[in-house]
Amino acid sequence: IAGITQAPTSQILAAGRRMTLRCTQDMRHNAMYWYRQDLGLGLRLIHYSNTAGTTGKGEVPDGYSVSRANTDDFPLTLASAVPSQTSVYFCASKNGQSSGELFFGEGSRLTVL
Amino acid sequence: GQNIDQPTEMTATEGAIVQINCTYQTSGFNGLFWYQQHAGEAPTFLSYNVLDGLEEKGRFSSFLSRSKGYSYLLLKELQMKDSASYLCAGMDSNYQLIWGAGTKLIIKP
Numbered sequence: 001i002a003g004i005t006q007a008p009t010s011q012i013l014a015a016g017r018r019m020t021l022r023c024t025q026d027m028r029h030n031a032m033y034w035y036r037q038d039l040g041l042g043l044r045l046i047h048y049s050n051t052a053g054t055t056g057k058g059e060v061p062d063g064y065s066v067s068r069a070n071t072d073d074f075p076l077t078l079a080s081a082v083p084s085q086t087s088v089y090f091c092a093s094k095n096g097q098s099s100g101e102l103f104f105g106e107g108s109r110l111t112v113l
Numbered sequence: 114g115q116n117i118d119q120p121t122e123m124t125a126t127e128g129a130i131v132q133i134n135c136t137y138q139t140s141g142f143n144g145l146f147w148y149q150q151h152a153g154e155a156p157t158f159l160s161y162n163v164l165d166g167l168e169e170k171g172r173f174s175s176f177l178s179r180s181k182g183y184s185y186l187l188l189k190e191l192q193m194k195d196s197a198s199y200l201c202a203g204m205d206s207n208y209q210l211i212w213g214a215g216t217k218l219i220i221k222p
Contacts, residue, residue: 040214041214042117042200042202042211042212042213042214042215043156043200043202043210043212044212045209045210048209058209090155090156097208098143098208100144100146100158100161100204101158101161102146102148102156102158102210103158104155104156104157105155106154106155107154107155
């Protein structure tokens, strides 16, 4: 089934630990995004990639890093997790920077204690 | 600055009509999107408006007025399954989406 797969679905993590959230899409979309969603706030862009080999910073990039070695994969790494990074993380993709519809993964719920 | 405003919560009755409003301010404008998000699930695309006017898609319609920085999502013949959050998002000049906090729609029988 075509779409975006995120892993893990849920994770509890001790503060200070390193964590990588995985995201893979099989739609051959050029553009990929990482958002966090917190209660009462809109989706906030962490990092994005318009095409393989390039990445950019979004609204809330501090404490996070990404890589885009190929079209399909866009992992998000928390180098040293802090409690304020407790959130639901969504990976998304679309076919071209200027196109409309975003396709989302099912989300990764991360709790940092 | 860039901002999207929408009501936090609305309640409506099954079978009725509800209108969810959204006002936006973006740096440049490349369209207005509506997404639906059921609790615990990912957002899914509902509609896209870039020109003024009404776009109809079955029970759902979306309206845009660029001069007023205003959009609404109209849901007709409400069903219980329409209970969800509805997210308004504006696309800025860099083709980035600016998201509202979402409107939680509660449908009562």
